Amino acid sequence: MFDFQPVRARNQGSTLVDQVVDVYAAAIQNRQLRPGMAVPSVREFARKYGVSTFTVASAYGRLVNQGWLTARPGAGYRVAPQGDAHAPSEPASWVPPRLNASWLLSDIFADHSIAIKSGGGWLPGEWLNEEGLHQALRHLGRVPALRIAGYGHPYGYAPLRDTVASGLGAHGLDVTLDQVVLTQGVTHGLDLVIRTLLRPGDTVLVEHPCYANLLPMLRLAGVRMVSVPRTADGLDCEALAQAAQTHRPRALFVNTVLQNPSGAVMSMSNAFRVLQLAEQQEFWVIEDDISRELVTTSAPMLAALDGARRVVYLGGFSKVISPSVRVGYIAAHRDLVRDIARTKMAVGLTSPEIMERVVHQVIREGRYRAHIARTRERLAQAHAVVAQHMDALGLTLWARPHAGLFLWARLPDSWACSANTLAEAALKDGIWLAPGSYFDPDEADIPWMRFNVAYSQAPQLWRFLEQVRQKKSA
Incomplete structure (x- = not known):
């Protein structure tokens, strides 16, 4: 089918879910996988390539929502017809969700069309205690x-x-x-x-x-x-x-x-x-x-x-x-x-x-404390990476806890861009950011944003923010 070798290096920018999505998208675009072809089940893929079923299930869900695969009860996953109205060959068919309280409180949990969820409040599936x-x-x-x-x-x-x-x-x-x-x-x-x-x-x-x-x-x-x-x-x-x-x-x-x-x-x-x-x-x-x-x-x-x-x-x-x-x-x-x-x-x-x-x-069970220790370690590493990116872009950090899920960062005045406006622009690039208005009792558009460090290591996020910085400083 294709050669997939998961990269688990600590400084790897993309998650295992991202890697599975990317390898499938490339194989379908290159016609290695053709419309109607069956692909391995979640368990088969996980067993063959040594990744968790949570990782594969998350990736397959995203591939279905992006139009690369179809899923039918009892028939498994197949490559989607490329003439499908939702196929990725027609990017104009995808409409970014509207950034509002309703989407935040309900639809975001079911919306797999957003590839990078830096505004989320949970750990990635592949970080969870699967065993x-x-x-x-x-x-x-x-x-x-x-x-x-x-x-x-x-x-x-x-x-x-x-x-x-x-x-x-x-x-x-x-x-x-x-x-x-x-x-x-x-x-x-x-x-x-x-x-x-x-x-x-x-x-x-x-x-x-x-x-x-x-x-x-x-x-x-x-x-x-x-x-x-x-x-x-x-x-x-x-x-x-x-x-x-x-x-x-x-x-x-x-x-x-x-x-x-x-x-x-x-x-x-x-x-x-x-x-x-x-x-x-x-x-x-x-x-x-x-x-x-x-x-x-x-x-x-x-x-x-x-x-x-x-x-x-x-x-x-x-x-x-x-x-x-x-x-x-x-x-x-x-x-x-x-x-x-x-x-x-x-x-x-x-x-x-x-x-x-x-x-x-x-x-x-005996591995619970070890799982927590490993999660703390991974979060500390993610904090270091994300904080370094933020410092380079001139974002001001509220605190540097080196632990937990979140960093709270203020946008530079030189960007002359509100947090809500930035979040709306990011959605069009498949990036969910959490603007300060989510966390303000008056829903004011304050110049702060919450970043989930576990989801904020993707290179696409930092390329987007760098483009915003360059555009505003030009």
């Missing part, structure tokens, strides 16, 4: 059906809750089983907390910049948002104190570690000051700590410092196991957890025990 997932799924296949046929416990699968409690204990947060409730990811957990603690008309404090998905949830809840500037050290505590005194907020929402989108880590002194203000002004602290496993240095956990009295702690597994494994958790005072469990049952009944069992098994 751990396969082993967990095989284990689940041996569980008698009657044991997993019911709704499950309202709080979630008890062995996983126990594992979560033990893990939090290692960070200094001592909680019992009845202080942990499982959710369908951290975003679902935030929704449950919002529904339980807040009422329309309440005021809450959010970070600026802020986790993008939190903002529409708060708008839907009818609450008023007041933003508090984020600094490289944590929250601007003078602004926090003033906002708390002026607006009497019900709650503060905060990312402690590797904040989304800035990548910054809160210092211990900042954490103590935030908790002190929360105690003085009597507001809840909702701590979204989804990236705790990816941090490489010691970092404060607000809930541990507070003893889970005023802090509601949220964590999950999408950043280290798989984004499709929608399992998260909330840890808090037992009375509040009981109320959250009631909310959970009222709006969606129990969370899927099957997925919770899968996560529990992945954590139990």
Whole structure:
């Protein structure tokens, strides 16, 4: 068919998914593969060339959406007819998606037509713990059906809750089983907390910049948002104190570690000051700590410092196991957890025990900690590469965490280009960038962008940005 030799060098610009897509596109253009010809299945290709099935499935999905391949149930993948209206020989047929909140919140997760997703919030498929997932799924296949046929416990699968409690204990947060409730990811957990603690008309404090998905949830809840500037050290505590005194907020929402989108880590002194203000002004602290496993240095956990009295702690597994494994958790005072469990049952009944069992098994198997260590290492390498490109182009970095998924970068004034305008132009080149307006409570077109370092090593991205720089400086 063709000779494919995957390149896994650390300084390799393209991912394995990119390499599979490129080799197929070249073979079809060169007529090595002709319309209607069958191509190897995902498993066949993975076995033959020594790559993961996640990599091949992602590449095949992209090839289908770009018009190179077709997929039919029971018939596998075949080379698409070149006269097809969606075939890549007619590039004008592809229309870039419109950059708006609707696409960000829904379509982006299904849109495989964008080749480079530097604005994404997840790890590449080939970075995920494939062997751990396969082993967990095989284990689940041996569980008698009657044991997993019911709704499950309202709080979630008890062995996983126990594992979560033990893990939090290692960070200094001592909680019992009845202080942990499982959710369908951290975003679902935030929704449950919002529904339980807040009422329309309440005021809450959010970070600026802020986790993008939190903002529409708060708008839907009818609450008023007041933003508090984020600094490289944590929250601007003078602004926090003033906002708390002026607006009497019900709650503060905060990312402690590797904040989304800035990548910054809160210092211990900042954490103590935030908790002190929360105690003085009597507001809840909702701590979204989804990236705790990816941090490489010691970092404060607000809930541990507070003893889970005023802090509601949220964590999950999408950043280290798989984004499709929608399992998260909330840890808090037992009375509040009981109320959250009631909310959970009222709006969606129990969370899927099957997925919770899968996560529990992945954590139990021996390679989980090694997988996290390897992911941290790969992210550190990606940070070094991406930061070097940014420095060369004159972008200003908010922080240099050397860990986690994100870098938050300011566009040079000399480019005279708004972040939204740049993102629109990038989409036409098959590049998704995340402009600052995604993370601004007022959706203002601020001159900042979030980059996912794991997806930002593609040469096409930096060629595009270099062309923008040259054009603006000409």
